[in-house]
Amino acid sequence: MREHRKKTKQRLGIRLWLSGGWLLVLIAIALLAPWISPKNPLEQDLFAARLPPFWMAGAEPGFWLGTDSLGRDVLSRILEGSRIALLVAFIAGTATCLIGATLGMIAGFYRGWADRIISRFVDIWMAFPPVLFAILLVAVIGTGLTSIIIAIVVIDWTRFCRVVRAEAMTQGQMDYVASAQVAGQKRFGIMIAEILPNVIPTIVALLTLEMGIAIIVETILSFVNLSISSDAPTWGGMIAEGRTSIYQAWWVLIFPLIVLFLTVLSFSQFGEGLKDRYDPVLR
């Protein structure tokens, strides 16, 4: 059995390192963006509009990944866009996780009225189409980073709540909970000391997944031009613009899309990788 487990551990390790590696690169880019981006992301130059990436004919040196219809450098805008993406991911992701997981724990462990009320709210929330709800919220509150974060939290807390509640309920029926009660532990103490450690692996996996989803929601919002602020470059803004000029300048859409693709994928796989690596039960 020893050799068999080592093989699976390697395979999981790769997933952790690849996704972790990409995220680290991204964080480095976000921190160093102003210094490392070749061009000023906001500087427009109509003469250099829609230049193809460097390897294609008609490319201009210095514009590695080409320019968009207003002549702005695609590469620099991607680097700059990573700041907002990560900012939204970390803040919105963690906030959603804290609110959703707490409500889920309370509903799943204490059951009774708390469970009924929270579950009723979850049902109502799930009746709203999430994207429409987000767009409506931002439109009403007004654009800006805080309103986007509020929108993400208000929509996605139910994802955490549902999963954590189910997990807390199954763990609640195990004998070690009754044993803690027999040992004289208070209900709240049992939730924190006994149930929480068993739910944390799931929460960690969901947290990183949520960070990826937060970026997607931010991208969708900027796609329907409700993004953070009209001029700041965001991946969503670039994708929206790329979509309209897809036949003339496909590279304006492809590169931010690839970066977005890798980031969201890394976020979801990183959580799973962490869980497989550090969860004592799975080791």
Added chain:
Amino acid sequence: MSIDCPVYQVQNLHLSLADMTQKSFFGSAPQINILKDISFDIMKGEVLGIVGGSGSGKSTLGRTMIRLLEPSQGRIFFEGQDITHLPEENLRPLRHRFQMIFQDPMSSLNPRRKVGRIIEGPLKLHGFDRISERMAEALDLVGLPRSFQGRYPHELSGGQRQRVGIARAIATRPDFILADEIVSGLDVSSQAQVLNLLADLVRELGLTLAFISHDLAVIRRLCSRVLVLKHGQIVELSTTERLFEAPSSDYTRELLNAIPLPDPDQIWATN
């Protein structure tokens, strides 16, 4: 508490639970009474066997005695104090004096806590001193190496996990321990080891035990008195010797005759 006062006095105990499967929307669910007018005492140092088929209510009786469930009628005295409807806050200080060992070693140990911290749990809660010392002592008493305190439950065998459950129960030196079918999930050889261990602990620490099992042979090995339950009622309560030599109730006789002994010549016809 005077010496001759029994550890447990159970008087006319009734318990009924709501049968959620039949719950209609309007009225509350019909009640099924699981324990019907149960009365018995447990003296200090005694090992009382509680035996019965599945659905006899033996597990429910055990959980009611240590107040994981609240009885509907009747009274329960623990060392002279009425704990029948004592609220949880007042019960808490008493809790370390009656502990429980669970049947399923897989679900009774927190999978993400190390063995050492599992045993220390009750000790910390009740403010015992020399906690890690007491934990190490408990590991020695159940015959597990002290190095096991750094391991996780899933790294141990079934028999070893059951010993951790026992170590946790005896760590606070309780006056009473409830053992609920603790060997049913184990192989014959680890069953024998765990039962021997328990018998030594009863002698060494002067424990008082209630031992729940469906297996009469296990009961005979360990218990001084036996209480036979059928559908929530006591059908027989007598010393172990008398129960095996001259069982008074038909149900006990039926139980005894049903057990296949490892002897081809045993007459075992269906009655």
Added chain:
Amino acid sequence: MMKPFLSIKNLTVSLKSSKEPLLRSVSLDLAAGNVLGLVGESGAGKSMIGKAILGILPQAVEITAGEIWLNDQELLRKPAKERRKFIGASTALIPQDPLTALNPSRRIGPQITERLVDILDWKKDAALARALELLNEVQIPDPERVMHSYPHEISGGMRQRILIASAFAANPKLIIADEPTTALDVTVQKQILHLIADLQARHQTSLLFVTHDLGVVSKVCQHLSVLYAGKVIEASEIRDFFKNPKHPYSRALLAATPKYNDPASSLTPVPEEVIAEVEAEIFAPRTECSHVN
């Protein structure tokens, strides 16, 4: 001795991943109309033998050596489709847990008759009549209603009777009972064991009975094989075994088995040295085991 209906020769089964052997060249014979008990603690591999015969080994395990002869036909060399049909026609299984052994979303009737019609090509009404006949034989009240009802409407003990009826219905030559009464109450277990013994005698079916309980073996079997860590460490006739078991591990197992009428020699733990000896014997180079007669 009658020609054995089932004969297993040096069957070796091991984990695909780590090549760790679960059965170490197991050999045993079962004469027609006879009952052989396979005894051992969990992990000894006793039910693995049954699974190997029926071809229902778990995914992570494979047969690496040995032969299985059933009614003079070697199973492992047969092409899969032919083997599957042959096993389906000539053997049957009585499973352990009655609660999960009947398909919850299908009525009981077809679950008994489908094999007769699909695999044995019986006519529909012949299969129906056979099913009703067997349900009577296992003393099931009102068999018509039971045929039309769903498994969740029937008690555990009753379901085990239905499974036994279903096994005998195809009048197989070999039945494998894999711990059929472990999940039942002791009083219900007694009725079920008597039922299995009566039906086995009446239909003269060879029966391979897997259990960890030496008491059950003494009541139902004529011969037994004791297994430890995938190896047959003793095989003998029932009375000889219980009078004087030859292998030290068998003796220790007997002493460890709970006996309510003799507390002195009941539940005594298996001594360390016996474990060491049997382990040495198993992992030592392959010497012919003296205790197998």
Added chain:
Amino acid sequence: MSLFPTIFLRLLTTLITLFGVAVIIFVIIRVVPGNPIAMMLPPGATDADIQRLQALYGFDKSILEQFLIWISDVVRGDFGTSISLRQPVLNLVLERLPATLELSIIALILAVAIGLTLAITGTRLRGSRFESLIDMTNGIALSLPDFLWALLLILLFGVLWPLFHISGRISPALDLPFTSQFYLFESLLRLRLDLSLDLLSHMFMPALAMAIPLAAIIGQLLKQSLKETMHLDYVTLSRTKGYSENHVIIREALPNAILPTLTLIGVQFTFLIGGTVIIERLFSYEGLGNMAIDAVINRDLPLIQGIVILFALIFTLVNLIVDMSYALLNPRLRHA
């Protein structure tokens, strides 16, 4: 629990949910900062215009009063008139709903088909290298939302190998003989397969983009549920009876394994419909979702409220149907 009280209980919770949605959407628009009327008017509007409009739309009354008036209208089917399109909200919504429903149904069919094949092949090949391959693809498909898949598909099959249409619902050149808004179903009924084909080639990409994440969820959950069912005794028993592996999986394990997945498909179907909002925008497909985004951008409050309530109605109805069918399909509940 006998069937009648469960149905009654379920209806009650559905009404509560709907009422909750109505209250929340109503309050969000009015209580949140910023005057709803001011948001709707062009920047140059004077205070007098704002006052006049407020009176016209009854915004001068208290929130509660407005809510009661609005609810009483809604119950009678009057959702008010859209400000930006100057038509009754109900007609607008009912006109665009069929397009979204058709798209969602096609997406669901695709998702269930892909999910089912993934789960069954995964189970059939369990233990082999292919199984881990299927699990990996499932993992990737699961973690990427429909929005990303849509963009990928647009690039792949819209630009690089232009096989499918990437915008609109039907080629503008064709003359439309349809009476209802259900173009696809009507084209099939009228056996105008050329039109159906054109419609499908427009709908395939958006439907596939929506279907991929759902297919991954169904595939993963059904495979897990199948794996658990495969260990149960009645499946092993069926194998010993001489049936082939495929027969055992399809006839014995699948019917029981599919039940838990059914409830999931119900819930996910409502997410699917929700997902049309952004997908229709990406593919400029004239469905309800597309109109919803315009309504929000134009701050057309009555239209927004109408669409949200309708979505909630679809959601609760679908869930109700799924729960009821779950009870009917599962013999244990049917005979309770």
